[in-house]
Amino acid sequence: MRMKNRYQAIVIGASAGGTIALQKILPFLPAEFPMPVIIAQHLHPLQDGAAIIHYNGGGALIVKDADEKESLHAGFVYFAPPNYHLLIEDDHTFSLSVDAKVHYTRPSVDVLFESAADAYGTGLIGIILSGANQDGADGLLRIKQKGGLTVVQDPQDAEVSYMPQTAIETARPDHILTADEICKFLIELTLQRVP
């Protein structure tokens, strides 16, 4: 018997080197991927739109910047716009804020993850990818405490190992996987099929 997928959303935190990891994941998620993917990536403000230009065309999902009050839907990959924190409300819409930087960065992965953990609880998957910042470790712990599923990129596989390493130490995640494995894992887990 097939188990019904219990997950409703995926949040991803990425910093330096994160683009390389994301390129091993996003383009391979199929059109019927059953939940929204929300990403906070530390981008320099001048790179406005860079992430989006980067990934579009690669995959079946539609990649866009999150708009405030927008509802989250499967079939979409949402990026935090540069210079704004991205938060998820309990009614599964986005909020943006220009609150002070967290860990020297806006958007902050912690801010996204903490609000997502409140909004989705056990229905959330949190993933930390490559980066040189400690941002995201506390947020991932929060997701775990709320019963969500936690995944961290194997520091050996990451371009920059500090962010995954810190997240592993802080949150003791459920899975430590390479970027390629994360992609396979997500498809198997949510679609119950082998990619």
Place this chain on the structure above:
Amino acid sequence: MNSDDIEKIELELFLEAIHYRYGYDFRHYARASVRRRVRHILGKTGCKNVSDLIPLLIHDEQFATKAIYDFSITVTEMFRDPDFYRAVRQGVVPYLKTFPFIKIWVAGCATGEEVYSLAILLQEEGLYNRAKIYATDFNDTALKKASDGIYPLKDVQQYTSNYQKSGGACSFSDYYHAEYNSAIMDQSLKSNITFSNHNLVTEGSFSEVQVIFCRNVLIYFDRSLQNWVFNTFANSLSRSGFLCLGTKETLEFSAIYDQFKVIDAQERIYQKKI
């Protein structure tokens, strides 16, 4: 009931307490942000539950003032989003040049950097002498800093770069003088600015202004409160008046959208129809 549901109730009660006791109404602020800030306050006090903050809030006015100002995120900068100022020069200034007198309302001005940016732009466009800027916020501490017009010198490098990108015609250093670690804004920028306390949630419209700047304030409000404030703006603007929002704020889904035409979609500049 799980602890999340209980915290939600406590949050409601906390916001009600502020409202009943002090008249500030944050009940329609975007919840995820409010929750984050209240948890932050909780962390600083050493209290265990959000509801433990309520007695403090009610009886300790100093604590309450700090909490209320904590809801006021005053993060700002000079010429924030340089392209926006460029768009104002291109899309708004030509109209303003045809007006005999220009009243401008900067709502949610925080510590004033935006107001001085606007004043500089108006001076360079030869409009400052016919302009009167009303800069408002509900946070008196921020307003005091705004009217002082003294900013950390360490930020000036960033401001200079923003100014240049915004299409500035002179040199940013023409507009301040440095003293110790501070940049003191030029007195000539201040003569036509009035700073005053105004709360967008609990107070009404302004009379007949030609331009409203309200940037990065509405992202903190829920849809119903946004609509309420949009109505205030529609009522405050004269015919052909301009409404300038933050880069991530839009009039598109509001009830007043039909009354406006889009001047710059990207930079969120709108003009009230005649």
